[in-house]
Amino acid sequence: MDMKEWLRSHPEIRAIRIAAADLNGEARGKRIPVRFADKAIEGGARFPLSAMNLDIWGEDIEDSPLVLASGDQDGVLHPTERGFVPAPWLKTPTAILPIWMYREDGQPFDGDPRQALARVVARYAERGLHPVVAVELEFFLIDDSGRTLEVPPSPRSGKRRKAGEILSLRALDRFDDFFTELYDACEAMDIPADTAISEAGLGQFEINLMHQDDALRAADDAWLFKMLVKGLARNYGFAGSFMAKPYEDYAGSGMHMHFSVLDEQGRNVFDDGTERGSDTLLHAINGCLEAMPGSTLVFAPHDNSFDRMVPGAHAPTGICWGYENRTAALRVPGGNPAARRIEHRVAGGDTNPYLVIAAVLGAALNGIEDARMPPEPVTGNAYELDLPRIPANWGEAIGTFERDPLIARIFAPELIRNYVMTKRQELRYMRELSPREKVEIYLDAV
Template sequence: MGRALTDHPAKDEVSRFLKTYPDVEGVEYLISDTNGVLRGKWAPPQSLAKAAGTGVNFPLGLFGLDVWGREVTETGLHVETGDRDGVCRLVPDSLRVIPWAARPTAQAMLTMWTETGIPFLADPRQQLAFAVDRLAKAGFRAVAAFELEFYLIDPRQTERADAAPRTVLTGEPGPERQNIYALSDLSAFSDLFHEIRTAGLAQGLPLDTIVSEASPGQFEVNLKHRPDPLAVADDAVMLKRLIQEVARKHGLRASFMAKPFIDRAGNGMHVHVSLIDGDGANAFSAPGVGEARLTHAVGGLIDGMAPSTLMFVPTFNGFRRLQPGSYAPTRATWGHNNRSVALRVPMSEPAARRIEHRVAGADANPYLVLAAVLNGMADGLEREAAAPPPCDRNGYAASDPQLPSTMDEAIRLFERSDFVRRAFGVEYRKLFAALKRAELKAFAEEITPLERSTYL
């Protein structure tokens, strides 16, 4: 974890960008907080040279905010330690134009370093970098891609501010609509999805397929595999923002909430990961060792799954998504070509053999999700962990260990986990648990409308 801050490779990138886009009037600086919420500031384009050089200052306490943006003093990042600044520098290859902006505007992603020039451990992107380094020491490089599910919400169909939202494509007569993979549902919003694809290409995002999902108004956008896990997570963060902004232009809201409707499918964020070995080949298909490597990686992921569920399901609402039969896993299971398990090995050519991790909700932080996955794989490979037998039937009926079903249970497993300590360090384990405990306390202190309608 000692990567020092050195001369920044983005200096030339800034120079090229400003020459290509001389009419840019401003820059939106973006940095992902612990919950995956984008924080930042607006600045003139002249500030880019500083962002790619000495860096721009932001409070370290940015990573000690709960999901509502409130300071959690138990993290030790706020006034009790002087509310100190860190140095944020430009993430290479993240400087892009904003196609949906009304005026010529750029966006740039940042990552945090301490004032002494070392990576700040509370920055989720730095935690992913640590995981990449750990895997490299074991002799492997990850290739990964995210799949993002979301609902399109029509705010015009919601009569009251406190009423349940309504998705597009609802309210039609007849039986409850499902229509999975329907081309007609994509056609109904062809202008919106065309704009998402066009804006994604303009921003250099490796967009792949767009599909209609399991419930009315639910869709999924997939990204292509890339051999750079940090860029993969950057892509997911930028894609979520793009989808939300384009939907807003069309008078809609795109929601990545894990379980916005109790009687409909939840929103997941699956991640596909393969490993490249020192010979440049798929580590899971290498003759003589591929199967053993796959088993060790799966074993590490299975062993670390329950303790790290809090990173995959970081919200109070997210645990409502983990229901039997929902295609969101409830047990630490794995199998080949099986969507009822937590870890699926999809059908593929040998060169594309990979693991699909299916636990995370769409509202999780992509950096932390991928960091937990890579750490699990590295842990299994380092220990030559054994995997349980693969499940070839209904994963919900298996006898494998159950995942935590509540936020409280997930916090307790997380904060005493030796796997989390080895993967993220004692300090980060304490910080993340403190944030989640503060959020859980807020939900416990809230009196719900159902309570009032029942007991008042």
């Protein structure tokens, strides 16, 4: 539907948010009266280029060439193909207009994470290939009103259930009103939310988003879903958090990504009619494995991210793959060979969906182009195997991302530079904070 027509068909809308994702996945934008929406639709909006490159506190990056050295120049942000999306968690009837950044001359701004994903998708299109993507997002419902984080009391009984409850219907039922409103909001926002389950952490849940044959739309869905969960949860008096590891003794939250690749005839190039899968599947697996050390900063972008990456806690640390093996970093699910796909299990819930999907799809395409076979698939418990490991800490991950030639094939030099500068600044300042202060930052921000 035409964007102006959408507004005419929603006369209840009183405010507009124009919003773009920065490198941390934070929404950056403006509120405008609905009567001035035509200006944003037709002419775009102007932000400083540096607004796409802020740290987790929303501060400028020191010594960034985007700030003082260049006079803090503006870019132009145009609406994405998504068009208007309602924001059901706000009291004022509001629509979000997702936007993305271009330079003054009309060229895409390489520091925009959505443009980074578009760049990878264009590489696929040049080869006549088309990725299909779905994500699974884990998150916590948390009572953060006291000095320590707790599971919110059940609205039904008033009691707190202080245990992880894997696949518990009772856990879902305790927050039935929240989940019913969440699904209603997803429908209004055209986010394809599918199955919800309770997970292994305290007050932890997972919702699957259905596969999309448009990788950009899949990333939009995940980005908007995170905004929705966080906004709606506050209406119920608790936090909805995608923080990687809020509780030391329980598993953290991941963002698992499933993907396959279609050719120009719509055939799944990972399928050869057998359980093994095609050589192209194996080449894509090898590409993902080879790029995993360099990609770790995208999959674990924060100080708290590495608290999740410990053996035996449902977060892969060894670089390996396997068939139907959830202890492996890459899992090839079973089932009908026509639906053969890869599940990438490394990323945390605290990530930027645009960068994660770009990193995974870009690594897979590197592998398809290089046509090298992976090592043998693992069986049994991958945590007990002697495997190559991803970077063990934040600083190591930053350096590996910056230097890896495989990352340079996926991301533009400007994005690599900006992301590294952002993470080094965050690393420096996080060292000055107490654990409680870090939680206060990450609980809502990521």
